Amino acid sequence: MSFVIRNIDKVIVGDGKVLSNADIYVKDGKVSAIGAGLTVPENVEVRYGSGFCAMPGLWDTHCHVQSSGGIWGVDKDMLPEAKAIRAAAQAEPVVLSGTTTLADAGCDGNISFALRDTIAAGIVRGPRLLICGYMIRMTGGRAGKDTEGEVDGPDSARKATRKMIAKGVDFIKLGATGAVSSPGMKQWSPQLTLEEITAACEEAHKAGLKVHSHAYGDEGINLSIRGGADVVVHGITLNDENLQLMKDRSIQLLATLSTYKAKLPYLDKLPRWQAVKHIQVCELLEANFKRAVKAGIDVVAGTDSGMTFNYFGRSSRELDYMVEMGMTPAQAIKTATISAARSFGLDHETGSLAAGKAADILLVRGDPLADIGVLGKAGGVAQVFVAGRLVAAFDECGKEIG
Ligand SMILES: [Zn+2]
Known part of the structure; x- marks a missing residue:
């Protein structure tokens, strides 16, 4: 299973870096690549990240x-x-x-x-x-x-x-x-x-x-x-x-x-x-x-x-x-x-968005770097991926969709 999330407004990588207008390519539950304008195989499902901020789960x-x-x-x-x-x-x-x-x-x-x-x-x-x-x-x-x-x-x-x-x-x-x-x-x-x-x-x-x-x-x-x-x-x-x-x-x-x-x-x-x-x-x-x-x-x-x-x-x-x-x-x-x-010795496997790490990803409405409170607001967390699997998606009001 693989997909790419295109044109994410902002990506909080988790190592201190922040990327703008970036893509995240997910393959077999892991982040395969991250960056602007990624080239991916033709049959890969495309998701749209515009309007969202991505961050590690x-x-x-x-x-x-x-x-x-x-x-x-x-x-x-x-x-x-x-x-x-x-x-x-x-x-x-x-x-x-x-x-x-x-x-x-x-x-x-x-x-x-x-x-x-x-x-x-x-x-x-x-x-x-x-x-x-x-x-x-x-x-x-x-x-x-x-x-x-x-x-x-x-x-x-x-x-x-x-x-x-x-x-x-x-x-x-x-x-x-x-x-x-x-x-x-x-x-x-x-x-x-x-x-x-x-x-x-x-x-x-x-x-x-x-x-x-x-x-x-x-x-x-x-x-x-x-x-x-x-x-x-x-x-x-x-x-x-x-x-x-x-x-x-x-x-x-x-x-x-x-x-x-x-x-x-x-x-x-x-x-x-x-x-x-x-x-x-x-x-x-x-x-x-x-x-x-x-x-x-x-x-x-x-x-x-x-x-x-x-x-x-x-x-x-x-x-x-x-x-x-x-x-x-x-x-x-x-x-x-x-x-x-x-704190569990797992920082080489997950905990930030980097190639080779588990695709534990949140798509967030709003910018948690500007207002940490968006993470707890209804509809603030828009999509939750655990190891590359979409576990839940929410509309602006926080109602589960899809
Ligand atoms: Zn306790």
Whole structure:
């Protein structure tokens, strides 16, 4: 299957370059060539890009597909099979909104595996899904989860990581500290030890997988960095030492601004323990983010969708928040394209529009470099291609067509 999109007003390549009046030639799911006035074989289908801006498909590098945005504990008695069906229903609006790659950052049982594989098989309409299986965490580290993935000591962390790799995960996720969304612990408390983090990272890196480490507080962030994590997730309270170490080692920050911002209007509906922790984080959120950006840390977009009041289907709001906090639209787009791909070691395969990379393409009405908000507007995203396949097209009002 091949086609060419002719005369696209503007192409945001994703590596900082912007082309005008360019064509994109797609062959066998990949970008074959990109540039003005491309010569292509005669039988190739022609699409028209005039009036559109093209850009790489967006990434949301952090969500929880087994959850739905309900209040903590509300679905604790729901069957795993029901959660899997709900996960499939939630995947569709994600891809329709222009997110072509989504990552699940911790899931019980086989739900994320089943969703990934049914999307890949074309049974479920959704974005490419990357999964980590169970989060590797200390025993008792996260309330409400079953015990798979719980570890005690470096040998146990090594074994749990090896088990996830053998199951076919796409990356490894660590729970290095306490969490806002789990009761009975401070989010700032270190949980995994340096030895446990190091053992898990060694195993992941041997298998060529990246490690995302959930970490709040100076100490847990520092242990994640020194233990070898590639991405600090949340990263609230980044002190100077940790910022310098992240910069020196090219460690990325996955800031998940959305998950804190989404809950703010609903604090009175949250359990008190959760509301208190939220306020603590939100007080630090913006200054922390700005400090990281100023220090030159490579930021990655992820929403933590699935957490309380944080629903699936508009991952680009993360970019809106980044721009509100001082990034340019171009910087924000980078966090959801090439930087996001790098956080999984996939930047040589996708994440920008270049010959040989997956044809994950959005055609957008309006210019996201001038107004990042067009990505979340009804009808802003006009066409969504995943690996060269047109997944959805929308009219100016956002109604699905074709
Ligand atoms: Zn999360």
